[in-house]
Amino acid sequence: MDASTSVFDTVIDRTTSHSDKWSKFPDTVIPMWVADMDFDSPDCIKNALSQRVEEGVYGYTKTPDVLEKAIQAHALTQYNWSVSAQDLVHLPGLVCALHLSVRVFSEADDRIVVPGPVYYHLTKAPALVGRDIAHVDMTLENHRWVPDMAQFEAACADPKSKMILLCNPHNPGGTVYSQAELLRIHALAEKYNLIVVSDEIHCDLILDSVPHVPFASLNEDAASRTITLMAPSKTFNVAGLGYAFAVIQNTELRHAFDQGRTGLIPSPNLLGLTAATAAYQEGQVWHHALLTYLKGNRDLLVERLASTPLKMARLEATYLAWIDASALGLDDAYEFFVNAGVGVSNGADFGDANFVRLNFGCPKSVLLEAIERIEAALEQHSQS
Numbered sequence: 001m002d003a004s005t006s007v008f009d010t011v012i013d014r015t016t017s018h019s020d021k022w023s024k025f026p027d028t029v030i031p032m033w034v035a036d037m038d039f040d041s042p043d044c045i046k047n048a049l050s051q052r053v054e055e056g057v058y059g060y061t062k063t064p065d066v067l068e069k070a071i072q073a074h075a076l077t078q079y080n081w082s083v084s085a086q087d088l089v090h091l092p093g094l095v096c097a098l099h100l101s102v103r104v105f106s107e108a109d110d111r112i113v114v115p116g117p118v119y120y121h122l123t124k125a126p127a128l129v130g131r132d133i134a135h136v137d138m139t140l141e142n143h144r145w146v147p148d149m150a151q152f153e154a155a156c157a158d159p160k161s162k163m164i165l166l167c168n169p170h171n172p173g174g175t176v177y178s179q180a181e182l183l184r185i186h187a188l189a190e191k192y193n194l195i196v197v198s199d200e201i202h203c204d205l206i207l208d209s210v211p212h213v214p215f216a217s218l219n220e221d222a223a224s225r226t227i228t229l230m231a232p233s234k235t236f237n238v239a240g241l242g243y244a245f246a247v248i249q250n251t252e253l254r255h256a257f258d259q260g261r262t263g264l265i266p267s268p269n270l271l272g273l274t275a276a277t278a279a280y281q282e283g284q285v286w287h288h289a290l291l292t293y294l295k296g297n298r299d300l301l302v303e304r305l306a307s308t309p310l311k312m313a314r315l316e317a318t319y320l321a322w323i324d325a326s327a328l329g330l331d332d333a334y335e336f337f338v339n340a341g342v343g344v345s346n347g348a349d350f351g352d353a354n355f356v357r358l359n360f361g362c363p364k365s366v367l368l369e370a371i372e373r374i375e376a377a378l379e380q381h382s383q384s
């Protein structure tokens with residue numbers, strides 16, 4: 001490998017490993033939808049897993065103290081956030097915690113405030129149990145997607161509203177909320193006494209020089225009303241190992257959450273615990289290299305889309321580009337991309353069918369091929 005190539009350039013055949021991502025489309029279509037990356041996990045994770053598998057006995061497993069210490073150290077160094085081990089709740093995934101939070105902390109007639117378009121489980125969690133959703137539009141401000149704050153206040157002020165479901169960094173759209181923006185949202189939560197469930201799964205995938213601020217770290221009141229949800233799964237590409245954690249600093253809320261999950265949500269898989277420990281203890285160098293690579297992919301995509309009718313706002317975080325195809329006047333933007341041979345996510349699933357979401361967590365050569373396919377389809381479309 002010469003100096004200019006990266007481990008992330010390696011094209012890995014995922015067609016034989018029952019990958020969700022690689023099973024959805026015919027093999028003429030490049031899959032760029034669900035949020036996992038086509039990269040190997042770091043060696044520290046692969047080695048830790050091999051060692052654990054080698055032990056041969058895979059019984060019920062306690063969360064290792066070293067994992068809790070590694071999470072605490074990570075929170076402190078990355079976000080200057082001090083959390084204690086007792087505030088952690090270990091989970092087999094993050095989505096179950098979104099659904100559980102809605103069920104535990106709201107009742108039949110309550111409303112849930114959700115800025116969107118957003119990752120579909122943030123609306124599915126309330127919808128599945130018949131809670132009303134107060135939708136707050138994300139609008140473009142200085143090329144960033146941010147919630148319309150007038151709508152946000154109106155939604156929170158409704159006496160039926162009990163909870164805000166926030167996604168920070170935002171998926172899709174890639175907004176990293178600033179401290180000032182979060183403080184404005186917190187002011188609403190405090191004024192109208194709402195619980196905040198903050199899905200921060202993408203918080204270690206920040207591509208610009210902006211800090212991630214955990215909502216709960218804003219101040220004592222925020223800490224007392226927030227369920228923070230995090231995981232190493234997106235960052236270290238271990239989503240299939242099923243591990244996430246909640247930070248719940250309010251004892252009452254934590255006990256209610258714990259009670260709600262008892263007997264329903266199992267402990268994390270022992271290999272998920274092993275991978276998470278290795279990731280937070282030893283994954284820093286790989287993580288840094290990953291962010292550099294993803295930035296390169298994002299910049300390439302932004303540069304190439306700039307000369308097309310497709311629009312994309314500033315993507316501060318994630319490897320999920322939120323692409324506005326409305327200028328093309330298509331009946332079905334999703335179908336247009338898939339027919340072009342690029343298997344994106346349908347924007348309709350997040351709340352806007354004029355958009356598609358393209359996962360660029362892949363080798364640059366694959367991204368280039370996808371861009372060329374899109375450009376060719378656009379060229380053909382412009383002539384039709």
Ligand SMILES: Cc1ncc(COP(=O)(O)O)c(C=O)c1O
Pocket residue numbers: 034035092093094095096119167171199201202231233239243244
């Ligand atoms: C915002 C967000 N939350 C949660 C998840 C999934 O979490 P898990 O796989 O741990 O259930 C995703 C996956 O794409 C996501 O983007």
